[in-house]
Amino acid sequence: MIKTLMGAVAPLSRDRSPGQGTGPVVSMLKRLTTAQMQMLVMVAALLIIAVFFTLATDGSFISSRNVSNLIRQTAIVGILAIGMVFVIISAEIDLSVGSMMGLLGGIAAIMDVWYGVPLPLTILITLASGLLLGLFNGWWVAYQKVPSFIVTLAGMLAFRGALVGLTDGSTVAPTSGALSSIGQSYLPGGWGWSFGILVGAGLLLSVMKKRGSQRLHDLKPAPVAFDYGKAGVTVLALLGLLWVLEEYRGLPTPVLIMAALILVMTLVSRRTAFGRRIYAIGGNLEAARMSGVNVEMNKMLVFGLNGLIVAIAALILTSRLGAGSPSAGNMAELDAIAACVIGGTSLAGGIGSVFGAIMGALIMASLDNGMSMLDVPTFWQMIVKGGILLLAVWMDAKTRK
Amino acid sequence: MSEFLLELRNIVKEFSGVKALNGVTLTVKPGEVVSLCGENGSGKSTLMKVVSGVWPHGSYSGEIIFDGRHLEAKGIRDSEAVGIAIIHQELALVKEMTVLENIFLGNEITHWGRLNTEAMFKRTQELLKRVQLDINPDTPLKELGVGQQQLVEIAKALNKNARLLILDEPTSSLTEREIELLLEIVRQLRREGISCVYISHKLNEVLALSDRVTVIRDGELIGTCDADSLTQNDIIQMMVGRELDQLFPREAHPIGDVILEVNRAYACKPGASRPQVDDISFNLRKGEILGIAGLVGSGRTELMQCLFGCYEGESRVDITLHGRKLNITNSREALGAGIAMVPEDRKRHGIVPIMSVGRNMTLSKLDFYSRWVSGVNEQAEYVDVLDYIRRLTVKTASTELAIKNLSGGNQQKVILAKLLMTEPEVLILDEPTRGIDVGAKYEIYKLMYELVNQGMSIIMVSSELPEVLGISDRVLVMHEGRLKGEFDHRGLTQEMIMDCAIAEEIRSHD
Numbered sequence: 001m002i003k004t005l006m007g008a009v010a011p012l013s014r015d016r017s018p019g020q021g022t023g024p025v026v027s028m029l030k031r032l033t034t035a036q037m038q039m040l041v042m043v044a045a046l047l048i049i050a051v052f053f054t055l056a057t058d059g060s061f062i063s064s065r066n067v068s069n070l071i072r073q074t075a076i077v078g079i080l081a082i083g084m085v086f087v088i089i090s091a092e093i094d095l096s097v098g099s100m101m102g103l104l105g106g107i108a109a110i111m112d113v114w115y116g117v118p119l120p121l122t123i124l125i126t127l128a129s130g131l132l133l134g135l136f137n138g139w140w141v142a143y144q145k146v147p148s149f150i151v152t153l154a155g156m157l158a159f160r161g162a163l164v165g166l167t168d169g170s171t172v173a174p175t176s177g178a179l180s181s182i183g184q185s186y187l188p189g190g191w192g193w194s195f196g197i198l199v200g201a202g203l204l205l206s207v208m209k210k211r212g213s214q215r216l217h218d219l220k221p222a223p224v225a226f227d228y229g230k231a232g233v234t235v236l237a238l239l240g241l242l243w244v245l246e247e248y249r250g251l252p253t254p255v256l257i258m259a260a261l262i263l264v265m266t267l268v269s270r271r272t273a274f275g276r277r278i279y280a281i282g283g284n285l286e287a288a289r290m291s292g293v294n295v296e297m298n299k300m301l302v303f304g305l306n307g308l309i310v311a312i313a314a315l316i317l318t319s320r321l322g323a324g325s326p327s328a329g330n331m332a333e334l335d336a337i338a339a340c341v342i343g344g345t346s347l348a349g350g351i352g353s354v355f356g357a358i359m360g361a362l363i364m365a366s367l368d369n370g371m372s373m374l375d376v377p378t379f380w381q382m383i384v385k386g387g388i389l390l391l392a393v394w395m396d397a398k399t400r401k
Numbered sequence: 402m403s404e405f406l407l408e409l410r411n412i413v414k415e416f417s418g419v420k421a422l423n424g425v426t427l428t429v430k431p432g433e434v435v436s437l438c439g440e441n442g443s444g445k446s447t448l449m450k451v452v453s454g455v456w457p458h459g460s461y462s463g464e465i466i467f468d469g470r471h472l473e474a475k476g477i478r479d480s481e482a483v484g485i486a487i488i489h490q491e492l493a494l495v496k497e498m499t500v501l502e503n504i505f506l507g508n509e510i511t512h513w514g515r516l517n518t519e520a521m522f523k524r525t526q527e528l529l530k531r532v533q534l535d536i537n538p539d540t541p542l543k544e545l546g547v548g549q550q551q552l553v554e555i556a557k558a559l560n561k562n563a564r565l566l567i568l569d570e571p572t573s574s575l576t577e578r579e580i581e582l583l584l585e586i587v588r589q590l591r592r593e594g595i596s597c598v599y600i601s602h603k604l605n606e607v608l609a610l611s612d613r614v615t616v617i618r619d620g621e622l623i624g625t626c627d628a629d630s631l632t633q634n635d636i637i638q639m640m641v642g643r644e645l646d647q648l649f650p651r652e653a654h655p656i657g658d659v660i661l662e663v664n665r666a667y668a669c670k671p672g673a674s675r676p677q678v679d680d681i682s683f684n685l686r687k688g689e690i691l692g693i694a695g696l697v698g699s700g701r702t703e704l705m706q707c708l709f710g711c712y713e714g715e716s717r718v719d720i721t722l723h724g725r726k727l728n729i730t731n732s733r734e735a736l737g738a739g740i741a742m743v744p745e746d747r748k749r750h751g752i753v754p755i756m757s758v759g760r761n762m763t764l765s766k767l768d769f770y771s772r773w774v775s776g777v778n779e780q781a782e783y784v785d786v787l788d789y790i791r792r793l794t795v796k797t798a799s800t801e802l803a804i805k806n807l808s809g810g811n812q813q814k815v816i817l818a819k820l821l822m823t824e825p826e827v828l829i830l831d832e833p834t835r836g837i838d839v840g841a842k843y844e845i846y847k848l849m850y851e852l853v854n855q856g857m858s859i860i861m862v863s864s865e866l867p868e869v870l871g872i873s874d875r876v877l878v879m880h881e882g883r884l885k886g887e888f889d890h891r892g893l894t895q896e897m898i899m900d901c902a903i904a905e906e907i908r909s910h911d
Contacts, residue, residue, distance in 0.1 A: 217783070219780065273767035279760075287753050289732055
């Protein structure tokens with residue numbers, strides 16, 4: 001899905017016919033940009049991990065039940081990573097994400113449990129609070145020029161403190177059935193399938209539209225097989241995943257929310273002026289400023305957007321736990337940052353993608369899940385995850401040169 | 402044993418096909434001061450980087466012989482080890498550390514890993530005495546003036562037993578008294594047998610100090626003469642004397658009424674003793690190319706930054722475009738008002754290196770392609786990018802290629818395209834052809850005439866006098882933040898500009 005979006009502005013070299021005498025796979029690989037190659041490598045890494053754990057667990061790793069749980073577990077870190085990747089692309093960092101998620105989840109739980117606020121209002125207030133907290137961080141970073149590391153480190157402490165203060169250090173439980181359904185429910189079969197088919201159809205339609213528009217502007221589109229091949233593979237993978245999920249209990253609601261965010265935020269990053277400017281600011285802040293980009297405003301908006309996304313994750317977390325807990329979301333910022341970095345995001349800014357961040361989150365969650373199934377002691381799990389993080393960044397640094 | 406301490410033979414240094422140095426030869430005897438003169442961009446700094454090991458052996462051709470032995474430095478440490486020390490225009494000292502710590506930085510006297518402070522203190526006192534600096538070695542460097550810092554830098558070089566000092570524009574930010582002191586110290590060191598290569602635009606200092614003067618131009622050796630036999634005019638002649646050939650495609654073009662008026666421009670860095678732009682007023686006509694000349698540091702770039710709203714520091718200026726007063730506080734407002742600027746420092750202010758050619762090009766015009774729901778219309782964008790790539794003959798394999806992979810000339814064309822896409826009325830070009838090969842230069846000149854013929858007005862800042870003469874309709878000359886002269890291009894010579902640009906020194910010392 002993402003690959004086709006990325007290729008929307010076709011390189012000039014595509015006007016030339018692919019190398020003669022090579023197979024279709026080779027010529028297809030040649031068409032891919034380095035960023036697309038990186039995605040393929042990540043998909044391959046994930047497949048290798050999956051195959052390894054499948055063999056090691058005699059197949060229970062890819063049982064529909066485990067896959068469903070695995071993806072459900074990925075949802076929260078995955079959603080956090082989607083927000084974080086924008087922050088890191090703009091060459092900033094947000095360390096307050098874990099505490100902010102805890103605080104927002106706590107606010108949602110308090111409204112729900114203590115005051116019996118109706119669910120829509122709870123959601124609205126939580127999202128608005130997330131947006132405000134994010135903008136607050138962003139204002140300090142962009143307009144007051146305090147390094148984001150410090151601003152968000154302060155936030156990490158202060159938000160956690162506010163959470164403990166608000167909840168008086170105790171768990172706020174149990175949440176209402178309505179709130180709990182966000183994180184715990186599954187969509188019945190029909191819904192899942194119609195969502196999948198809708199996305200698939202939308203993707204094919206966008207490819208058609210792109211090719212039509214290219215013809216209209218007298219641009220030579222890439223060969224039919226390439227464009228539709230890419231879209232086809234993506235749609236098949238999507239439907240295959242849906243099929244596995246349906247085998248168990250259906251499409252988990254948090255996964256649906258994550259999928260929708262992936263879709264929307266990929267479009268924001270790739271197809272909007274705002275997204276483009278974030279990459280430019282991270283790539284060279286001074287040049288972006290001299291090109292007339294409102295650097296401060298855009299940076300603040302990135303933090304605001306991140307806050308909004310953290311609020312979504314917070315609602316899912318509280319709902320899944322069925323409670324607001326003073327320690328909720330502890331250290332989650334580090335998981336989100338690790339997911340981004342494993343997914344090819346550069347901490348120097350300017351490089352990264354939503355899809356990569358999600359792949360990073362999936363890789364981390366697969367390792368967690370697989371090692372737990374093999375009864376690997378927790379300390380080993382931490383060591384392996386640390387090692388993978390180091391390895392991923394090292395490989396990235398090596399191949400970039 | 403040869404009579405020379407340092408001998409450079411036939412040095413050739415290329416940057417991606419452009420010869421920055423072409424067969425330069427330079428000799429320095431023991432205890433001799435040789436001045437190196439040349440215009441901005443003539444290759445002086447490149448030559449000194451070759452000598453001091455910044456460009457390692459193998460990245461240039463030719464021989465360096467120091468003290469009778471071939472010097473094949475792999476880095477600065479190697480050349481320092483034999484006794485060559487370079488003191489750059491921008492001092493390489495750590496402001497937060499003390500004088501003592503700076504002098505011994507990377508060279509500390511230790512005993513089993515423990516700093517031997519007493520020995521270093523004693524040595525620092527000796528060194529400071531040699532450079533006539535009466536200060537406590539434990540003084541933090543930031544408490545010293547620029548002139549004193551310069552002397553600390555020299556003391557640091559002496560500590561490494563330097564036998565050859567290279568001073569690159571050492572007096573550009575010094576007061577008269579500090580300059581006198583510096584010259585006196587260099588003379589003293591000469592008596593002690595230490596040689597010196599002195600690089601300066603200030604010809605009075607050059608003549609007062611040096612034994613011999615070597616002039617280079619466009620990376621080629623023009624000549625070496627005894628200082629006694631030279632006048633300042635001789636040196637200027639040697640620095641600029643060149644025929645203007647077919648490099649510049651001057652075309653007649655109509656020049657209309659005044660469209661831009663700039664009044665009382667002022668710019669000053671916080672805490673600086675003198676403003677970088679001091680009360681400058683000028684105007685610009687429709688379809689005119691206005692050249693701005695002056696030495697590096699004369700405030701040309703800062704003046705342009707005032708107009709484009711990107712000066713970092715305190716600035717004031719009244720700008721009137723088409724009779725409408727503009728209040729420009731940032732680049733976005735400048736672009737919106739119809740003023741565009743191609744910045745001097747391409748890497749820092751121009752390109753977003755990892756972004757593609759196409760995306761760099763449309764960065765200033767994204768709103769035009771952008772719709773609230775459907776986002777950026779990438780096809781329309783792509784069509785425009787292809788159009789500009791063709792019009793400016795940008796050589797790139799693909800619009801998707803990261804811009805950092807292009808040559809300097811093609812990067813410059815992409816930045817030009819980016820700004821032309823905003824359809825400005827006034828285009829500011831700050832050093833538009835720096836580090837660009839001759840072919841690309843010619844294409845950029847051609848484009849400039851195409852633009853003025855369409856009614857655009859251009860302000861061009863350039864350090865290359867031939868370019869200023871060959872392209873501009875009118876030339877302003879700046880000196881130390883002030884406007885020193887205004888000339889029509891007809892009958893204007895490089896000597897006249899140079900004379901105006903460095904006039905202050907000549908007048909105040911002759």
